[in-house]
Every structure is written in structure tokens, then in C-alpha cells.
Amino acid sequence: MRAAGMAVAVVLGATGIAALPAQAATTTDVVNLALANVGGMACGTNSAAATASTAAAPGNGGQPEYWCADFVKWLWANSGVADLNGLTAAARSFYVYGANRGILSGTPTVGAAVVFSNNRGDTSAGGGGIHHVAVVSKVNGDGTIETISGDWGGQSGTEAHFASTSHVIHNTPAFAGGVGSYSSTMKMYVEGYIPPPGVGTGSTRSAFSEGRGILYYPQGDGRLLWYDHTGYLSGTQDWTGNSGTQVSQGWNEYSTVFSGGNGVVYGISPNGDLHWYKNTGYLSGTTDWAANSGVVVSHGWNEFREVFAEGDGILYGITQDGRMIWYHHTGYLTGTADWTSNSGAQVSQGWDEFSHVVGGSDGIIYGVDADGHLLWYDHTGYKSGTPDWTANSAAQVSQGWDAFAHIFSGGNGILYAVSQNGDLHWYDHTGYHAGTPAWTGNSSALVSHGWNN
Known part of the structure; x- marks a missing residue:
């Protein structure tokens, strides 16, 4: 556990903390990194033989100190969070960080930092105030959560003795996640959540397609690259000569970026704002955008673990507990904040069982389950937001898809899959209208190649 206001000097040693690969990270990766280090100690070594790192301040006379905040900060740093300014060894620094950036939330999301106090509602730096920070590892449908904590379960004694005997622990059983709730698991009160900025459900660095062979690839430094796969109908390695052109920049401020079709690109800010852009040069790869690009058209989109579009202003969001929510942005062509009155309708559930969910077109949606099976769904109510699906929805149409790091649709049965080494593979599901396993x-x-840069 971590007392507010105390500096921490922690050595995350060379083989007890497993580092992520250099490719784009998601909130799921934040949790997987934390899980990979359950049982680890502050001065242990990590199984990935990662480079040792230390906190800047010596703190407790050079002795081991409380290190829960350093652990969460380390998770964020290794998951692509560029802005760590203001995060210190004090657990309360996460609360201040979130408040100052407008991302402090009362809604738990996977991968978010969660802060705890000894006295309900006390967010001060005092003894009853914020005392611990952990990372949310699971959000259940009933609002309960599980967390992973660094610096937990140390032996009584001096601060140095506690910190040198504590571990990374998976905090279970699940407990109430509402702000102000008392957790018998943690023996503290929940005081708020802070999602990791720039680390999205799909990551800003996940490629996506506009359809018609047009692909976009956001880079870690914020550049948006444009590609035209002229061989998209036949699966050949043909691309226009200007593929790879930079058409915009600054996209690393968004936690999730995805296509809305017809040159429309959406970006979700860490605070949940949904921004609209239109690349009017999308067919040729020019840097032309609608004058009102960047306008906010909605709020609250950081509650979703995954977001995708089906075209024509139809958007879906999948909540942490697996509910699929439907929206119709009627202002998608012009960037107005107009939506149908039934936007926000729940049309399905159980989607948290999938490692990948891919929106196709015309209501076709794919999910990759834990065994790598590719399941096909047809949402016949996709235009109106009704919970109507074909009877053969959930049909298995392929297998082996758990081998891929990222999957996205090119429209009309075309799927692109990025392998772990960055190779881009092309698939044509000719049975996409009927749900048959025809390819x-x-x-x-x-x-x-190179789609994991």
C-alpha cells in the first residue's frame, strides 16, 4: 500500500517485470502487463530481461519505500502514455493528474488507475486521504471490479521492511466499483478512476480502412498515414505510388481512432469526447480536410472497450461488461451533433468474450473468441437500432484468428489481419452475406509489411 505524499525509490529489476513489445498497446495490454507481474517484488527481476529502471528520488534514506504509485506509473509508461508529468511516488498524484486534465471519472474502465482513501470522500494528502492506487483489471456487469496492486501484503515493521517484502497482487474477490463504496477486499474506499491517456481500446496506432482499398495508419508520433491498396479486390500486392503519404498529424491525442466511411474519421479523447473529421482528399491521399474537422459531436465514449462503425453514420460501442450499444450519427457527413433519438439502444450482449470485434458492412460483425474461432453475426436491425439478428448469427466461419495482433475490415467481406511481426494479410469472405465459411x-x-511500427 502507498501512503500519500511519500517519495518512492523503486528498482523494477532486470527480470521480475515483463515489458510489452514496441507495437501499439491497448488497455487490455496494460492489464496483461500487470498480470504478467503478479507475484513480483519491487526489487525483483523480470522474466523478459527488461532494462532495470529506478525512480528519480532516493526517498527513504536510500531504503525501499512504498511503491504502488510507481508500479502503476511504470505500467502506463510501458503502455505508451507519453504524458506522465505530475505523477509522483504519491498515490494522490494520480487523482490530481486526472482532475487537472479533466479525465477523472466515476466510471471504472479496464486499464484505468483507481485511487483509494482511508476515509470516504477524503481526497486530501492527509492520513485519512488517498492512500493507494491500483489498476482496474476487470469490470463486471453488476458494477463490481477487480484490481491489480503493487506494494501489497508486505510484512509489518518499518517502511523499508514492508516495501521490500510486498508484492504485485491480483485483488480479489471482486468489489463494488462505485465512487464512495467501501471495499472489504481493499479495506479502503474507492475515490475515482483515471484512464491512461492515449491508450485506447483499439489504440490510436491500429490501422483501419475506409473501404475501397483506402487504409489509414496512425503513428505513435501522431502522424496519420494514407494508403491505397489497389489490389484490395483480388488480394495482390498492388498499392498506389503515393501510399504512405502523411495526410494529417496530432492524432496521438486520441485514445481511439476509427473510420466512419466516406472520408469521415472519428477520434475519441481520453475524456470521452467524440471528435469528427472529414478527409475530403481520402480518395487521392491529399491533405484536404473539411474546415470544421475536429468538432466535438458527442460525449461519454470513454466508457467503451471497443468502438467501430458500419458506415452511413452507424456506430457501435461495446461496454466493459459486454453490452453492444447502437448509435446513428445522422450528422456524420457534415459534422453536426445530430443523432437519432434512439441512439444508445442496447442491441446485444456477451461481446466481452471476444478478443477482437470487427465491424464489416451492412450489419455484418465478426468476433474472435478465446479459441481463435471467427464468428459471424448479421445485425438486421442495424439501420434502425432494433435488437434483430439473423437466426444463424454466431456461425463459425473460420479459425486460427487468435494468431493476429489486429484485425480490421475493408468492407464487403474483405478482412485485413496484422500478424505479430507486422505482416499485413488479406482475406475475402465470399460468404459474408449469408454467414457461410466460404473464402x-x-x-x-x-x-x-511493417504494420506494427
């Missing part, structure tokens, strides 16, 4: 013979063709 072209050259499906899985390698069409490009």
Missing part, C-alpha cells in the same frame, strides 16, 4: 482460395495472401 477465396488466395485468402491469407501477404499484401504488405
Whole structure:
């Protein structure tokens, strides 16, 4: 546990903390990194043989100190969070960080930091105030959560003795996640959540398609690159000569970026604002955008673990507990904040069982389950927001899709899959309208490289 206001000097040693690969991280990766280090100690070594790192301040006379805040900060740093300014060894620094950036939330989300106090409602730096910070590892449908904590369960004695005998622990059983709730698991009160900025459900660095062979690839430094796969209908390695052109910048301020079709691109800010952009040069790769690009068209989109569009202003969000929520942005062509009155309707549930959810077109949605099976769904109510699906929805149409780091749709049955080494593979599901396992013979063709940069 971590007392407010105390500096921490922690050595995250060379083989007890497993580092993520250099490719884009998501909030799920934050949790996986934390889980990989359950049982680890502050001065232990990590199984990935990562470079040792230390906090800047010597703190407790050079002795081990409380290190829960350093652990969460380390998770964020290794998951692509660029802005760590203001995060210190004090657990309360996360609360201040969130408040100052407008991202302090009362809603638990996977990968978010959660702060705890000894006295309900006391967010001060005093003895009854914020005393501990952990990372949310699971959000259940009933609002309960599980967390992973650094510096937990140390032996009584001096601060140095506690810190040197404590571990990374998976805090279970699940407990109430509402702000102000007392957790018998943690023996403290929940005081708020802070999502990691720039780390999204799909990550800003996940490529996506506009359809018609047009692909966008946001980079870690914020550049948005444009590609035209002229071989998208046949699976050949043909691309226009200007593929790879930078058409915009500054996209690393968003936690999630995805296509809305017809040159429309949406970006979700860490605070949940949904921003609208229109690349009027999307067919040719020019840097032309609508004058009102960047306008906020909605709020509250940081509650979703995944967000995708089906075209024509139809958007879906999947909540942490697996509910699928439908929206119709009627202002999607012009960037107005107009939505149908039934936007926000729940049309399905159980989608938290999938590692990937991919929006196709015309109501077709794919999910990859834990065994790598590719399941097909047809939301016949996709235009109106009703919970109507074909009877054969959930049909298995392929397998082995758990081998891919990222999957996205090119429209009309075309799927792109990025392998762990960055190879881009092309698939054509000819049975996408009916849910049959029919694919072209050259499906899985390698069409490009370097899509994990």
C-alpha cells in the first residue's frame, strides 16, 4: 500500500517485470502487463530481461519505500502514455493528474488507475486521504471490479521492511466499483478512476480502412498515414505510388481512432469526447480536410472497450461488461451533433468474450473468441437500432484468428489481419452475406509489411 505524499525509490529489476513489445498497446495490454507481474517484488527481476529502471528520488534514506504509485506509473509508461508529468511516488498524484486534465471519472474502465482513501470522500494528502492506487483489471456487469496492486501484503515493521517484502497482487474477490463504496477486499474506499491517456481500446496506432482499398495508419508520433491498396479486390500486392503519404498529424491525442466511411474519421479523447473529421482528399491521399474537422459531436465514449462503425453514420460501442450499444450519427457527413433519438439502444450482449470485434458492412460483425474461432453475426436491425439478428448469427466461419495482433475490415467481406511481426494479410469472405465459411482460395495472401511500427 502507498501512503500519500511519500517519495518512492523503486528498482523494477532486470527480470521480475515483463515489458510489452514496441507495437501499439491497448488497455487490455496494460492489464496483461500487470498480470504478467503478479507475484513480483519491487526489487525483483523480470522474466523478459527488461532494462532495470529506478525512480528519480532516493526517498527513504536510500531504503525501499512504498511503491504502488510507481508500479502503476511504470505500467502506463510501458503502455505508451507519453504524458506522465505530475505523477509522483504519491498515490494522490494520480487523482490530481486526472482532475487537472479533466479525465477523472466515476466510471471504472479496464486499464484505468483507481485511487483509494482511508476515509470516504477524503481526497486530501492527509492520513485519512488517498492512500493507494491500483489498476482496474476487470469490470463486471453488476458494477463490481477487480484490481491489480503493487506494494501489497508486505510484512509489518518499518517502511523499508514492508516495501521490500510486498508484492504485485491480483485483488480479489471482486468489489463494488462505485465512487464512495467501501471495499472489504481493499479495506479502503474507492475515490475515482483515471484512464491512461492515449491508450485506447483499439489504440490510436491500429490501422483501419475506409473501404475501397483506402487504409489509414496512425503513428505513435501522431502522424496519420494514407494508403491505397489497389489490389484490395483480388488480394495482390498492388498499392498506389503515393501510399504512405502523411495526410494529417496530432492524432496521438486520441485514445481511439476509427473510420466512419466516406472520408469521415472519428477520434475519441481520453475524456470521452467524440471528435469528427472529414478527409475530403481520402480518395487521392491529399491533405484536404473539411474546415470544421475536429468538432466535438458527442460525449461519454470513454466508457467503451471497443468502438467501430458500419458506415452511413452507424456506430457501435461495446461496454466493459459486454453490452453492444447502437448509435446513428445522422450528422456524420457534415459534422453536426445530430443523432437519432434512439441512439444508445442496447442491441446485444456477451461481446466481452471476444478478443477482437470487427465491424464489416451492412450489419455484418465478426468476433474472435478465446479459441481463435471467427464468428459471424448479421445485425438486421442495424439501420434502425432494433435488437434483430439473423437466426444463424454466431456461425463459425473460420479459425486460427487468435494468431493476429489486429484485425480490421475493408468492407464487403474483405478482412485485413496484422500478424505479430507486422505482416499485413488479406482475406475475402465470399460468404459474408449469408454467414457461410466460404473464402477465396488466395485468402491469407501477404499484401504488405511493417504494420506494427
